[in-house]
Amino acid sequence: MGWRFWNSCLNVTARMNEESGRRRHFYRATKRRRRIFGIAFIALLLAALLALRPAYHWLKTKRADSLAAKAERFVQEENFLEAANTYRAALQLDPLGYNPLQGAARLATRLNHDEALGLWDQVVRLPQATSEDREERAAVLLQAGKFPAAALAIDELLKQNPDTNALVLASRYSERTGNSAKALEYARIAMKRAPQDEIAQARLAEVLAASLKADERAEAREILWAVAAKNGADRKSAIESLARAPDLSRDEQTKILDQLHTLDPFTVTDALLAADLRLKMQPENTALIIDEIIARWGTKAKLEIAQWLNAHQQFDSVLTLVGPGERRPQLLLARLDALAAEQRWGEIETTLSRKDLSFDSVVVEAFRARLAAARPLSLNAEVHWNKAITLAGNDSSKLRWLGAFAEQCGADEIAMRTFQRLERSPADTSLALAGQQRLATKMHDISAARTTAEKTLALHAADPNAQNRVAYYNLLLEKDVSANATKAKELVAKYPDRLEFRVTAALALLRQHDPGSALAQFQGPPIEWAKTPPSWRAVYAAALIANDEDARANELLKSILLDRLSPEEAALIQRK
Structure with a gap:
């Protein structure tokens, strides 16, 4: 009996174990199927997302x-605010999209916004x-x-079969960096490639108009008249350039x-x-012309009018237009210029002492130097000039302003030091050297x-003007005469119409005892x-004296002030 019971218990246990095993197997199988299904679902979901991503990006x-x-x-409708907002929304959707970036860059360029360059940097990487x-x-x-970066960008353009626009850019860059010979060379190449292109015509005319040669200025006017006669995009700039031309006849002015x-x-x-043309044509109506300009433009273009009035020495009109309570820096600067021209030093001192003055400290110190120089405080003037130079540091924009201001004030040594410091800036080397050249000649x-x-x-080895200047100064100092x-x-043979070059050649021949x-x-x-210039007349007078043309020499010498010559130039016309 006990054996049967025990056997029955074993059978029940076996059946229970078997059932439990079946359940565990089923649970494991179910769990495995769920895991497989989950993995498959995730894989399918990822695949779907990957498939949808290009579509979403598109x-x-x-x-x-x-x-x-x-x-x-x-x-196109000149609704620039809406245009800017819309471009901003487009770039939020597609930050590297070519069309949104290019459009935004062009708009920023048109509006002269600082972000234009950053946008163009992104565009050209696409x-x-x-x-x-x-x-x-x-x-x-x-x-x-940004001249160094501009030079690299333009060099790349010139390497790739440049079109007219690239050549015009190269001409503008050369002009901005002081290489007038290269500026003219690129402008002529652009004109040769596209004789009917108004942009090329206008660029060549601009370069020629700045020439010292009368025939080149005449060529510039001829080109500009042709552009102005057309109703093209450059008609306006051509007419404005003609208005600035120095050699206009009365009929042309009209x-x-x-x-x-x-x-x-x-x-x-x-x-x-x-107004400038009218002042040349009708000097007797100066007061009327000035009043008309102030009445029409004095409110909506006050800064431009104030600067123009200063340039025309209408200082009282500036002081009426820009009151003593003016707070805007550029307008206040125009007022200070007028006060200085009128020698109203007390009012300048009062202005510089204002607590609400928002001028840069360099400007304040420069004006304090100008104020001190006008009074018996010359040592104080030097202190303020030195402080202004120190405050300018290596900031090229401040140094440019300070150099020009010091030169304008007649502080030649300060201006020279400022331009020498500015020379360290690669982008401003040509401008700084040009300033030093003017000052050295003046001094x-x-x-x-x-x-x-x-x-x-050394910077512009191919520039004939630079070559001529070095030869002239060496010949004056009697260095390497041969x-x-x-x-x-050589320069005269290549450029026979350049009087400046013929003056240098004449000096060379005088040094070689060939009068x-x-x-x-x-x-x-x-x-x-x-x-x-007096120096050219001095060389001509020396040639006349060396050829016993005393009567003609004496007549010419009457027009030469010795204090306008260097000691070396004055020595040329001293009879032995």
Whole structure:
């Protein structure tokens, strides 16, 4: 009986174990199936997401492009605020989209906003970027004064079969960095490639208009008249350039004055150009012309009018236009300039002591120096100038302003020191050297002028003007006469119409004791000696004296003030 019971218990236990095993197996199988299903579901979900991601990105790109197109329509309607907001929305959808980035960059450029350069930097990194995009970026760099970066960008453009725009950019860069010969060379190449292109025509005319040669200025006017006769995009700039030309006849002045008033829009720049022409043509109506300009533009373009009035020495009008309570820095600066011209030093001191003055400290110290120099406080003036230079540090924009201001004030040594410091900035080297050259010439320091000329020549070895200056100063100092005489003769052979080069060649021949050939350099069309620098007249007078042309020499010498010559130049006309 006990055995049966025990056996029955074992059977029950076995059945229970078997059932439990079946349940565990079923649970494990179910769990495994669930895991497999979960993994499969996640895999399918990821696959779906991966499949949808390109589609989603495509939809975002299309939407961003649609917004960019909408923004462009706002630009065409000159609704710039809506255009900017729409471009911003497009870039939020597609931060690296070509159309939104390019459109936003162009709008920022048009509005002269600081972010333009950053946007163009992003545009040119995209695979869709075109040569036109790279040209626009280079133009923005040039406009911003970032010359080293602009040079790299323009060099890249010139390596790739450059179009007219690239050549025009190269010409503008050369002009901005002081290489007038290269500026003219690139402008002529652009004109040769596209003779009917108004942009190329306008650029060549701009370069020629700044020439010292009368025939090149005449060529510039001829080009500008042709552009102005067309109703193209550059008609306005051509008319404005003609209005600035120095050699206009009375009939040309009248014609340009009429054309200025046809410009639409007629800006304050056009109004001031028209006023300048009227002042030349009707000097007896100066007061009326000034009053008309102030009445029409004095409120909406106060700064431009104040600066123009200062340039025309209408200082009382500036002080009436810009009151003593003015707080805007640029307008207050114009008022201070007028006060200084009127020698109203007490009012300047009061202005500089204002607690609400928002001028940069460099400007304040420079004006304090100017104020001290006008009083018997010359030592104080030097202290303030030195402080201004220290405060400017290596900030090129502040140094540019300070150098120009010191030169304007007649503080030549301070201006020279400032330009020497500015020379350390690669982007400003040419400008700084040009300033040093002017000052050295003004101070009659031929050794300093020669050193500066050699630095300029090292930067622009192909520039004939730089070559001529070095030869002239070396010949004045009687250094390497033979080599410099050879260079002077080469320049005259290549540029026979350049009077400045013929003056240097004449000096070379005088140093080589060949007075007859020296005087022959001045043969040809009559020269208006009254319009030439005293140093040129001194060389011509020396050639006349060496050829026993005493009567002509004496007549010319009457027009030369010895204090306008360096000791070396004065020695040329001293009879032995």
